[in-house]
Amino acid sequence: KRKIIIDTDPGQDDAVAILLALAAPDVLDLLGITCVAGNVPLPLTQKNARIVCEVAGRTDVAIYAGCDAPMARPLVTAEHVHGKTGLDGPELFDPTLPLAEGHAVDFIIETLRREDAGSVTLCTLGPLTNVATAFQRAPDIIPKLRELVMMGGAYFEVGNITPAAEFNIYVDPEAAEIVFKSGVPLVVMPLDVTHKVLATRSHIETFRAMGSTVGTFTAEMLDFFERFDVAKYGSEGGPLHDPCVIAYLLQPNLFQGRHINVEIETESKLTLGMTVADWWRVTERAPNAMFMGDVDAEGFFALLTERIARL
Ligand code: BDR
Ligand code: CA
Numbered sequence: 001k002r003k004i005i006i007d008t009d010p011g012q013d014d015a016v017a018i019l020l021a022l023a024a025p026d027v028l029d030l031l032g033i034t035c036v037a038g039n040v041p042l043p044l045t046q047k048n049a050r051i052v053c054e055v056a057g058r059t060d061v062a063i064y065a066g067c068d069a070p071m072a073r074p075l076v077t078a079e080h081v082h083g084k085t086g087l088d089g090p091e092l093f094d095p096t097l098p099l100a101e102g103h104a105v106d107f108i109i110e111t112l113r114r115e116d117a118g119s120v121t122l123c124t125l126g127p128l129t130n131v132a133t134a135f136q137r138a139p140d141i142i143p144k145l146r147e148l149v150m151m152g153g154a155y156f157e158v159g160n161i162t163p164a165a166e167f168n169i170y171v172d173p174e175a176a177e178i179v180f181k182s183g184v185p186l187v188v189m190p191l192d193v194t195h196k197v198l199a200t201r202s203h204i205e206t207f208r209a210m211g212s213t214v215g216t217f218t219a220e221m222l223d224f225f226e227r228f229d230v231a232k233y234g235s236e237g238g239p240l241h242d243p244c245v246i247a248y249l250l251q252p253n254l255f256q257g258r259h260i261n262v263e264i265e266t267e268s269k270l271t272l273g274m275t276v277a278d279w280w281r282v283t284e285r286a287p288n289a290m291f292m293g294d295v296d297a298e299g300f301f302a303l304l305t306e307r308i309a310r311l
Pocket of ligand 2: 008009010011013014038039125126242
């Protein structure tokens with residue numbers, strides 16, 4: 001089984017990613033979930049992660065709270081996308097599943113130090129603050145990672161929080177720079193991929209028709225997260241960004257990309273947080289990331305619905 005840690009800022013699409021991971025215990029060994037400030041402030045992201053695990057009946061999952069603000073900047077949130085709670089849509093409740101004791105960064109460091117070299121996969125679904133803080137404080141943990149699979153960045157699709165930048169990278173560009181320069185084997189799911197997996201009305205009805213608590217919860221989250229303004233976006237349905245990370249672990253051949261150099265813009269006012277991806281290899285800079293560019297969307301939804309139906 002593949003050992004993973006999920007670092008996240010739920011977020012409806014984060015929640016679907018967590019559910020997908022929980023639905024694959026035959027393949028994935030989830031060591032813990034670490035929460036970070038992002039879509040909404042930390043008190044809400046950690047609460048939302050606990051709600052999601054409880055909905056799936058998985059009160060055994062260890063959930064840690066981590067950094068409540070980016071490394072060098074004030075927090076930027078995305079209530080305009082995810083609602084006031086970060087998980088708008090279903091009726092939310094106060095989870096009984098308690099927060100695990102200790103800081104998420106300490107959990108990441110201590111867990112990786114215990115594990116063998118090249119054995120753990122870090123899945124990042126939010127700003128990279130927790131992970132970069134851990135790398136900075138304990139660089140010895142970097143070789144313990146088999147891979148870091150992230151949702152973040154954009155190339156042809158440019159930005160969703162500014163014209164040039166994708167949200168997760170924009171919120172903490174200093175953290176992103178540390179991760180991209182760390183030497184860890186990186187797999188990146190940028191907007192170029194995630195804007196191709198749109199949860200349409202018919203996908204949402206598939207979840208609702210499952211008739212399970214998780215199916216209904218998923219449908220209600222996606223009812224809110226939907227993006228049906230075809231005139232504005234040219235397409236219908238909310239992009240399932242973060243589940244791409246988990247789908248990659250389960251079925252990597254759904255995705256196609258290039259091993260290229262990616263640098264993070266940390267200074268420009270206009271393009272802060274841009275992932276400068278050398279897609280056409282026009283520089284001599286060494287490749288540092290498997291940057292995905294395409295996905296088999298039908299295969300992705302087949303995998304997602306088949307797995308979620310198991311919960
Ligand atoms: C990313 O930002 C968040 O709003 C989503 O959860 C996703 O991780 C997409 O840009
Ligand atoms: Ca997210």
